[in-house]
Amino acid sequence: MSAGTAVPKVPVHIAIIMDGNGRWAKRRALPRTLGHREGAETLKRITRYCKDIGVQYLTVYAFSTENWRRSRDEVTGIIQLLRYYIGTFDTDPERGSIRFRFVGNLEALDAGLRADFAAITEKTRGNRDAITLTIAFNYGGRDEILRAAKKAAELAARGELDPGALDETVFSGMLDMGGIPDPDLLIRSGSERRISNFLLWELAYAELWFTDVLWPDFKGGDIDLAIADYQKRQRRFGAVVEEGE
Numbered sequence: 001m002s003a004g005t006a007v008p009k010v011p012v013h014i015a016i017i018m019d020g021n022g023r024w025a026k027r028r029a030l031p032r033t034l035g036h037r038e039g040a041e042t043l044k045r046i047t048r049y050c051k052d053i054g055v056q057y058l059t060v061y062a063f064s065t066e067n068w069r070r071s072r073d074e075v076t077g078i079i080q081l082l083r084y085y086i087g088t089f090d091t092d093p094e095r096g097s098i099r100f101r102f103v104g105n106l107e108a109l110d111a112g113l114r115a116d117f118a119a120i121t122e123k124t125r126g127n128r129d130a131i132t133l134t135i136a137f138n139y140g141g142r143d144e145i146l147r148a149a150k151k152a153a154e155l156a157a158r159g160e161l162d163p164g165a166l167d168e169t170v171f172s173g174m175l176d177m178g179g180i181p182d183p184d185l186l187i188r189s190g191s192e193r194r195i196s197n198f199l200l201w202e203l204a205y206a207e208l209w210f211t212d213v214l215w216p217d218f219k220g221g222d223i224d225l226a227i228a229d230y231q232k233r234q235r236r237f238g239a240v241v242e243e244g245e
Contacts, residue, residue, distance in 0.1 A: 020190030020214030104139030141200030
């Protein structure tokens with residue numbers, strides 16, 4: 001599958017758990033921070049590739065609510081790398097082809113980092129024909145749902161929401177990911193076979209694809225493999241389908 005080729009049934013929205021940066025570095029006797037740096041370069045390439053083949057939304061798990069338990073040096077390195085990635089966007093030749101969004105418990109972050117997120121989001125908001133790249137940072141699926149539930153409860157307590165009118169559509173709009181389609185396909189690199197508290201609500205009917213390839217080694221060809229497998233599947237969304245259909 002070459003970039004720019006019209007491909008049938010390309011997922012509208014792909015979500016990726018970018019796993020394996022640390023192991024990639026360890027196998028090469030390198031600091032984990034260098035693994036994350038390679039992983040950031042991979043994200044640039046994969047975002048470009050997904051845009052070229054017609055994917056409209058790409059959501060990546062960059063930093064979970066549990067990742068704060070890692071060493072201070074590693075956490076600091078990840079944050080510095082993300083800020084660098086955002087800071088170099090103005091000189092990126094692909095700057096007009098990406099629209100940034102950030103999700104997660106952002107209020108708990110440093111004010112400077114929040115300002116960086118807000119600036120790049122606003123700067124790219126008007127990019128036309130762009131792929132929407134959503135970066136989940138300080139994100140946890142349970143935390144997202146809990147925060148949305150609290151928001152609904154507060155609205156109801158103020159008389160601004162009729163509890164009887166709260167349905168999936170209304171509640172979805174209160175989630176961090178509200179406003180964009182749910183992922184069609186979840187890809188996880190790095191050999192693990194779990195979703196690790198990522199997009200618990202949104203992945204309800206997504207197709208899942210796992211690979212042993214570590215994230216820094218992930219290529220466009222791996223996206224091709226995932227999409228080829230996706231195209232073979234029959235998405236039923238919980239509907240009963242007669243045998244043979």
